[in-house]
Amino acid sequence: MSRRGADGRNGFSLDGWVERDGHRLSEDEVRAAVGADPFAPTCFGGEFFLRYGEWAARDHFGIRDGPAPAGTLTCGGEVVGTVDQVHPPGNLEAAILTAVELRATDRTAVALSGGVDSALVAALAERPAVVVGLEDSHDHRLALELASACGIECEAVTVTMPEVEEALREAVGLLGAPNPVDASIAATEVFVARWARDQGYPRVLTGQGADELFGGYARYLESPDLAAALEHDRLDLPRQVARDRAVASSYGTAFSPPYLDLRVVAAARALPVSSLIKGEVRKLPLRTIAAEHIPREFAMAEKKAMQYGSGIWKTIQKLARRNGHRRVGDYLKMLGGEER
Structure with a gap:
């Protein structure tokens, strides 16, 4: 494995977006970065799956999907680095x-x-x-x-x-x-x-x-x-x-x-x-x-989680009972069986 730049023309693809030091990179800038140093994505932020030649990189949390583990840099399918943009604790x-x-x-x-x-x-x-x-x-x-x-x-x-x-x-x-x-x-x-x-x-x-x-x-x-x-x-x-x-x-x-x-x-x-x-x-x-x-009243207001505040959880409970299940978990198992 060489640290020489990967040929950005060889199978380059970018799904999502990349940033470095708070600046969103254009596709050409990403291509140039990996062309100069194939390990460049270890310092990338953003939400992306990036492929260039034998190399691939995926954002830290895996927000974008792709055939590589979240937060990894791979070469030939082997994990060779981590995508972990380091930030000192700031404001x-x-x-x-x-x-x-x-x-x-x-x-x-x-x-x-x-x-x-x-x-x-x-x-x-x-x-x-x-x-x-x-x-x-x-x-x-x-x-x-x-x-x-x-x-x-x-x-x-x-x-x-x-x-x-x-x-x-x-x-x-x-x-x-x-x-x-x-x-x-x-x-x-x-x-x-x-x-x-x-x-x-x-x-x-x-x-x-x-x-x-x-x-x-x-x-x-x-x-x-x-x-x-x-x-x-x-x-x-x-x-x-x-x-x-x-x-x-x-x-x-x-x-x-x-x-x-x-x-x-x-x-x-x-x-x-x-x-x-x-x-x-x-x-x-x-x-x-x-x-x-x-407004401060919204900033300080307590609120239920989305599935509760929307009324959807209560509706799911009603659906479970309507289908003969006291517990939502049992209802989900029934639905899962239907899916299979």
Whole structure:
């Protein structure tokens, strides 16, 4: 294996986008970089699968799909390096601003639920947004109120019980044997991805990762070891990314999470664990930043997860009972059997 540059003309392909030092690289710039040094992608950020000659590279979290493990550089099918853009812990607000700016291109939308995670992304991105939910759901009301207050263009997609059932079957088919939480999230994402496809958006910004980075889950309030609980959940992020990717790619779009930008991850991990939760207020550092960009009442408001606030989880529970199952897990097994 040589460190000489790979011939960029030999089978070069780039799916997604690449950045280095906060600058989005054009395809020609990427081609030139790998032509000069085939190990250049080890310092790339972005969301990409890149192939050049015998070499291939995939972004750190595997947000873009490709025939290589997430976060690896391969040559001839052998892993020869890691794609791990190193950022010293910096200012969290600056990191989030950069992460959103890199992703908020013209053909980008935002999945908005009204919670602080997606609200901050939507306000910074200044791109059209979509909220999904049952008629008069909590998410519909909150997201539309936020959008009105912030001047965000937001479309509310109203779903029905039969449509939720269809989306759930689709989610089970995509994921295989999902647990109830993953199934309900994926079913909700089906509607977002379908909307993005129909509206012509190849990328949808999401709030994924904020709860794990900033201490957003309610269970953290009772955790005897918050640092350990956070680390456990952060290690699960690649699996969640794979779930989201499966749904989005089936509709020809991609979910793009600015909070999983490695400069944001580095800044978040440098925060003292004790600063994340104060009393009953979770994600305090993120809320403090958000209050500078959206009305404070939205920045500080507690909100249920997307699958709950949309009403989709409750609908899935009703569907399970209607089909003779007391537990959603048993209902999912039935649907899985139908898929096979």
